[in-house]
Amino acid sequence: MNPTDADAGAKSEAAPGSSVPAGPAHKGLRSGSVSLLGAVALGLSSVAPAYSIAVTLGLVTLAVGHLAPAALLVGFVPILLTAFAFRELNREMPDCGTTFVWTSRAFGGSTGWLAGGWVPQIATLIAMTALSQVGATYLLQVLGLQGLADNSTAVTVTALVLLGVTTVIARRGVQIAASVQYALLGLQLIALFGFGFAAFARHGAAAPSLAWLNPFAFGGVGPFAESVLLCLFIYWGWDALITVNEESRDADRVPGQAVLVSTFVLLGTYLFTAFAAISFAGTGSTGLGLGNADNATDILATLAPPVLGSALGTVAKLAVCVSAISALLTCLVSSPRGSLSMAAHGALPTAFTRIHPRHRTPAFGTVFFGGVAAALLVLLELVSARFLGDAILSIGLLIACYYGTTALACVWHFRKRLRESPRELLLKGVLPLLGGLMMLAAFARSAHDMIAPDYGSTSFHGIGGVFLLGIGSIVLGVPVMLVVRARFRRFFRDGRTAVAELTVTDPSETED
Numbered sequence: 001m002n003p004t005d006a007d008a009g010a011k012s013e014a015a016p017g018s019s020v021p022a023g024p025a026h027k028g029l030r031s032g033s034v035s036l037l038g039a040v041a042l043g044l045s046s047v048a049p050a051y052s053i054a055v056t057l058g059l060v061t062l063a064v065g066h067l068a069p070a071a072l073l074v075g076f077v078p079i080l081l082t083a084f085a086f087r088e089l090n091r092e093m094p095d096c097g098t099t100f101v102w103t104s105r106a107f108g109g110s111t112g113w114l115a116g117g118w119v120p121q122i123a124t125l126i127a128m129t130a131l132s133q134v135g136a137t138y139l140l141q142v143l144g145l146q147g148l149a150d151n152s153t154a155v156t157v158t159a160l161v162l163l164g165v166t167t168v169i170a171r172r173g174v175q176i177a178a179s180v181q182y183a184l185l186g187l188q189l190i191a192l193f194g195f196g197f198a199a200f201a202r203h204g205a206a207a208p209s210l211a212w213l214n215p216f217a218f219g220g221v222g223p224f225a226e227s228v229l230l231c232l233f234i235y236w237g238w239d240a241l242i243t244v245n246e247e248s249r250d251a252d253r254v255p256g257q258a259v260l261v262s263t264f265v266l267l268g269t270y271l272f273t274a275f276a277a278i279s280f281a282g283t284g285s286t287g288l289g290l291g292n293a294d295n296a297t298d299i300l301a302t303l304a305p306p307v308l309g310s311a312l313g314t315v316a317k318l319a320v321c322v323s324a325i326s327a328l329l330t331c332l333v334s335s336p337r338g339s340l341s342m343a344a345h346g347a348l349p350t351a352f353t354r355i356h357p358r359h360r361t362p363a364f365g366t367v368f369f370g371g372v373a374a375a376l377l378v379l380l381e382l383v384s385a386r387f388l389g390d391a392i393l394s395i396g397l398l399i400a401c402y403y404g405t406t407a408l409a410c411v412w413h414f415r416k417r418l419r420e421s422p423r424e425l426l427l428k429g430v431l432p433l434l435g436g437l438m439m440l441a442a443f444a445r446s447a448h449d450m451i452a453p454d455y456g457s458t459s460f461h462g463i464g465g466v467f468l469l470g471i472g473s474i475v476l477g478v479p480v481m482l483v484v485r486a487r488f489r490r491f492f493r494d495g496r497t498a499v500a501e502l503t504v505t506d507p508s509e510t511e512d
Helices: 003-014 036-047 049-092 099-107 109-142 152-172 174-201 221-235 238-247 254-281 299-308 310-344 363-383 385-393 395-413 422-450 465-487 489-500
Strands: none
Touching (some): 036 238, 036 254, 049 174, 049 238, 049 299, 049 310, 099 489, 109 385, 109 465, 152 310, 174 310, 221 254, 238 254, 254 299, 385 465, 395 422, 465 489
């Protein structure tokens, strides 16, 4: 780092509430390449709305019946409150490291590395294995290759091919990725809203009722908590758009706007689809009913043919396939940028700071995450196909952990400014605090429920496999962090000030 950068970092640290001086000119990313629409598209695509609603709505209905829309609405509340924390922190510190930088600045290097770096990266890697497998299965079905779709080896090979293709696209640039996402996201939204309108128009469809939105009608804390935890997964992923903040136009403003836009678009899409599905199929436990356990894991595959016909039903399957692939692509855009920031701030090897000289993307990090996801997919498949399913369920713990920590980091970072105005108190204090507490309560409740050996598909010595995978992933980060700490002492020693300046700046390489 040259003296000018060092002076800027020192001045930033000396000025209370000032932002971290980390920008695209430092890390080598292409600034101004992502518009508000592009950021929203990346955020929505990372959530995989068609896939998420298809695999989650049935499970929510099993828990709370016709109150599934109410669960979607209540589950949105902690997400919205956390979104305000992300927006305010991004305004103050627009860095592609997002949660890593923010939690390090608030709570120190160890918390930042573990809760802000390790946990979201592990959650994303686990999600990538699931997304690649789901995308592969649906792709084979759409192509009429049902025999291969039922063959685990064929599905795994196809999933590896999808990982390779999306890695190449992500490595070539966020502009290309965003352009691809427009088409993929458009197909998803057309399919979901087309399904919804057709379901409402079907003869015999029940009139939707506002009673389905009543959050006080849940029959006990257990079903309420279970449904809300499921809904955390259905909304998870919108924060991926923040990782392209240094490549966005108006980096301190556009990503924050995109966060709120994307979350409300998700809420509207999910509520519309849920109302339509319940109106058409009802919540019965037989036939097409959403309360039928045989339909729970994929309501679109079950309901699309009778609602849309066989031909358009195939389009709905294509939408789920596209949804999974689109989210996979966004994961390969967001995770390498997180590791780029960690390395640039001296918390990971400098290899992760390698920027492609032409595409201005984290070249090494993109290939690294694509390769690790492929290896993890093969490993989980070799251990047990059921093990992979439990790994997906465990993501809820990781989501609640790092979302909750980030929300509390917002409150702590801005604590001295909360008395400046009612706006500061509300947006930087009260709302993020409520969101953080709700997330951590969800973490504690889900961890308690997941200990049961019958939670999920596997167990070990009377402890649920989902619990072991979720808590185990977090605990595994501790010894890994200790190993990293021994090599990168400066980052962990300096704590909160370590992210006030960059260790590595614009490390472009001459690779093609």
